[in-house]
Amino acid sequence: MRYISTRGSGPAPNAAAAMHFDDVLLAGLAEDGGLYVPERSPVLTPAELESYRDLSYPDLAKRVIAPFVGTAIEEAALGAIIDDAYEDFDHPEIAPLVEIGPGRWLMELFHGPTLAFKDYALQVLGRLFDHVLAQRGERVTIVGATSGDTGSAAIAACRDRDALDIFILHPHGRVSEVQRRQMTTVAADNVHNIAVEGTFDDCQDLVKALFGDEAFRKRMRLSAVNSINWARIVAQCVYYVWAALRLGAPEKQVAFAVPTGNFGNVFAGYAAREMGLPVARFIVGSNRNDILTRFFATGAMEIRGVEPSLSPSMDIQISSNFERLLFDLLGRDGARVAQTMTGFRETGRFALDPAVLKRAREIFTGFRLDDAGTKSAIARVHAETGMLIDPHSAIGVEAARALGDDLDVPVVALATAHPAKFPDAVEAATGVRPELPASLADLYDREERYTVLPNDLAAIRAHVSEHARPVNAPGKAAESVT
Ligand SMILES: *Cc1c(COP(=O)(O)O)cnc(C)c1O
Numbered sequence: 001m002r003y004i005s006t007r008g009s010g011p012a013p014n015a016a017a018a019m020h021f022d023d024v025l026l027a028g029l030a031e032d033g034g035l036y037v038p039e040r041s042p043v044l045t046p047a048e049l050e051s052y053r054d055l056s057y058p059d060l061a062k063r064v065i066a067p068f069v070g071t072a073i074e075e076a077a078l079g080a081i082i083d084d085a086y087e088d089f090d091h092p093e094i095a096p097l098v099e100i101g102p103g104r105w106l107m108e109l110f111h112g113p114t115l116a117f118k119d120y121a122l123q124v125l126g127r128l129f130d131h132v133l134a135q136r137g138e139r140v141t142i143v144g145a146t147s148g149d150t151g152s153a154a155i156a157a158c159r160d161r162d163a164l165d166i167f168i169l170h171p172h173g174r175v176s177e178v179q180r181r182q183m184t185t186v187a188a189d190n191v192h193n194i195a196v197e198g199t200f201d202d203c204q205d206l207v208k209a210l211f212g213d214e215a216f217r218k219r220m221r222l223s224a225v226n227s228i229n230w231a232r233i234v235a236q237c238v239y240y241v242w243a244a245l246r247l248g249a250p251e252k253q254v255a256f257a258v259p260t261g262n263f264g265n266v267f268a269g270y271a272a273r274e275m276g277l278p279v280a281r282f283i284v285g286s287n288r289n290d291i292l293t294r295f296f297a298t299g300a301m302e303i304r305g306v307e308p309s310l311s312p313s314m315d316i317q318i319s320s321n322f323e324r325l326l327f328d329l330l331g332r333d334g335a336r337v338a339q340t341m342t343g344f345r346e347t348g349r350f351a352l353d354p355a356v357l358k359r360a361r362e363i364f365t366g367f368r369l370d371d372a373g374t375k376s377a378i379a380r381v382h383a384e385t386g387m388l389i390d391p392h393s394a395i396g397v398e399a400a401r402a403l404g405d406d407l408d409v410p411v412v413a414l415a416t417a418h419p420a421k422f423p424d425a426v427e428a429a430t431g432v433r434p435e436l437p438a439s440l441a442d443l444y445d446r447e448e449r450y451t452v453l454p455n456d457l458a459a460i461r462a463h464v465s466e467h468a469r470p471v472n473a474p475g476k477a478a479e480s481v482t
Contacts, residue, residue: 154168
């Protein structure tokens with residue numbers, strides 16, 4: 001399996017070897033600034049899909065992920081990584097489907113260690129990094145910024161991984177206590193939480209500056225586990241296949257309603273559809289930050305400011321993974337994508353031809369829900385089913401309700417976070433405060449570890465230098481930790 005960049009004109013003749021899965025995994029972004037996509041999508045035939053119906057989630061994951069990995073990782077090693085990644089999830093089905101109305105389903109993607117869907121991919125990604133780096137005798141230093149919600153999933157994915165050190169910057173005093181504790185109570189020597197005396201934007205700027213310092217970046221072998229990493233998309237394909245098989249695929253079609261931010265989750269669904277999964281439609285849910293809803297209505301992608309909402313993980317200005325869809329919409333013409341994205345960066349806007357928009361709308365529909373609508377959706381689901389759902393999931397559920405009837409197929413709304421991650425919003429809507437699951441019940445009693453540092457690049461750089469293990473000294477073999 002070979003990979004190409006969304007901004008390239010195909011694999012360079014001499015660089016073919018540099019585009020296998022393991023390189024794409026470690027690189028994240030392509031050198032030309034584009035995103036990696038498979039040269040050709042692997043295909044799952046109806047007969048193959050049929051034969052996967054009774055597999056456990058990890059066994060299904062092995063079948064779905066293997067064709068994307070190709071020969072880059074041995075089958076047995078990949079299988080062990082996947083088994084290990086899902087071992088500690090707190091539900092035997094990993095991604096259970098719950099019926100919430102006639103033909104309406106909720107897929108619970110919050111049974112991982114940090115209670116959000118990002119665990120489903122990051123738990124695999126951390127182990128893949130560790131495995132590939134150990135094979136090469138290399139190490140990397142992962143650096144990232146979080147506004148509170150995503151840092152914990154990255155930390156949980158990288159903890160105790162021998163080939164990785166991870167530094168996560170969060171704005172001091174500006175993340176909720178649950179969020180902070182999910183990051184700072186992880187007792188692992190390779191996990192470093194930095195509370196920056198500044199805002200989330202300051203944290204992001206600091207991370208950008210660290211990556212921008214080429215000498216430092218090379219010396220520390222800086223890397224990221226962000227949402228554009230192709231391996232995350234691949235791991236997220238699995239639950240779309242899982243849900244569709246449970247609802248009658250390959251004979252019958254299904255639709256998905258996906259609370260969307262960076263377009264990574266819903267793009268994974270699209271990638272599963274490209275493999276042959278019979279998906280009638282994706283409903284792309286947004287909050288008040290509705291750049292995608294406006295795009296699917298008009299064909300124009302237009303940046304506006306970001307405003308905080310009840311669903312902070314969807315508070316985005318642009319959706320970085322959208323570029324992968326754009327590549328397909330523009331006939332996989334990398335030069336056109338590069339031109340479009342350069343223009344977008346300069347002007348904050350691009351518009352697609354009506355014919356191209358029409359193709360997008362055959363598969364995707366946008367849906368927008370403001371905070372008031374989110375609250376009433378949480379309240380309605382609670383009144384009708386007794387279930388508590390988080391504000392992100394509520395947008396998916398409401399999208400399925402508003403638009404699902406026209407589709408005439410089962411609609412699966414993705415529940416992307418556990419209600420206890422957003423207890424205030426849930427309590428305000430229902431009067432009931434959601435409880436943390438047993439695995440995190442003692443979160444408030446655990447010891448926290450973090451370092452408060454000024455909003456100052458030199459201070460952060462010195463701290464990272466001092467606390468990361470040397471990258472040129474390979475650690476123990478991966479086998480001893482996985
Ligand atoms: C990250 C996240 C999203 C958005 O997912 P994308 O892949 O960025 O579209 C939605 N809900 C929750 C709870 C998240 O953490």
